Amino acid sequence: MTMMILCLICPVSRGNAESETLKGNPASKKVEQSMSACIAEASRLKLPIATLQARLQEALVKKVSDEKIVTALEHHLQALIAAQKILEKAAGRNRESRTTEILTALARAIESGLPPEIFEELFKDQRGVFSYRMQALIEAGEMLYLGGISQESVKIFMLECKNRDMPRKATIRAASFWMQRHQEGLDTDEILRRLWGGEVSRP
Amino acid sequence: MKTSPNNNIPVRNTKDTFPKKHLAGLRRRAPDGFTQRVMASLPMHRHKTFHWWPEGNSWIAPLLTGVAAALLIVALLPDNMLRSPHTERITVQFELHAPEASVVELVGNFTDWQPGRIKLEGPDQSGHWTASLDLPAGRHEYLFLVDGRRWVTDPLALIYRPDGFGNMNAVVNL
Secondary structure: OHHHHHHHHOOOOHHHHHHHHOOOOOOOHHHHHHHHHHHHHHHHOOOOOHHHHHHHHHHHHOOOOHHHHHHHHHHHHHHHHHHHHHHHHHHOOOOOOOHHHHHHHHHHHHHOOOOHHHHHHHOOOOOOOOOHHHHHHHHHHHHHHHOOOOHHHHHHHHHHHHHOOOOHHHHHHHHHHHHHHHHOOOOHHHHHHHHHOOOOOOO | OEEOOOOOOEEOOHHHHOOHHHHHHOOOOOOOOHHHHHHHHOOOOOOOOOOOOOOOOOOHHHHHHHHHHHHHHHHHOOHHHHOOOOOOEEEEEEEEEOOOOOOEEEEEHHHOOOOOOEEOEOOOOOOEEEEEEEEEOOEEEEEEEEOOOEEEOOOOOOEEEEOOOOOEEEEEEO
16 A cells, blocks of 8 residues: 555656655555545546645655644645536536646645635636636736735736736736735735726726 | 753762772671770760769768758747747745755755755855756745754745645745
């Protein structure tokens, strides 16, 4: 069972999996069972398991308790499921090659505390077309939320970037600008005015 | 000698010009060596024959020239024509003030959360450890690992995210 977990963590370098991962970080039976269950469920739902593997790897390196590892894995799985529901609702069965990256970014944002409803509204007229810019949008929204920006302001920001079809760099730069102005004490309206001249379409 | 019917211009009769006694003396084949002597007297003329593949080593120079031209074109093209957002790499400077540390490492998603891959250089005179990395465009989480046992959050990061294990990961969006 331990070797199976190790193989799941390091699918490429299986020969060195034991030396790299078990180096002072053995996984208990409880963690192995939880990881197996999460992977089985993720596979059944056709969810990416790479982030589950990364989560486990992070936990093992940081030498956290088994209970925390199990909780983190299950929490991450639930975030992936919630993200998948949002994308399926927006895209139907029409999946594109970028969906895995979008789904992973969306799961992370939900795990960080952003409510799924924000993204449901963001994606409602996508018709199954998700671009690399949408991934940047989600990550920028998460960045703002983690920086202390309100959910409402995050929603306004993401909708505005989406409507303007902003490329990744511009989206990240705009998010950084918002963060810095927020730290200076400016309110949302003033930040919007400075960013886009106040010409925004509020939801 | 006969004359033409229309005028009095004399017309030669070939039979008279080449009498049989002369024809009887003519040889029926060329003398020995005649063909060789004739061919040897002709000027040399090289035929240009088309070959799909150059003969000998004559293909090397054109090939090298083509490769050099291709490399020059690639070198002169702007970056955005060659790199997709997924492959663009951005240089990021990491820094930590830890004057009493012996080893400072950078651990994050870009190291697959494996320690021992990126070590900061230092400390300098002011006790700072630094590292400069080329990371792919995207979102990255990381922590510093001091002396192999103490996890330290980057105090200079713009964003932090709880890792769910009691630590705060620094987040950088490139």
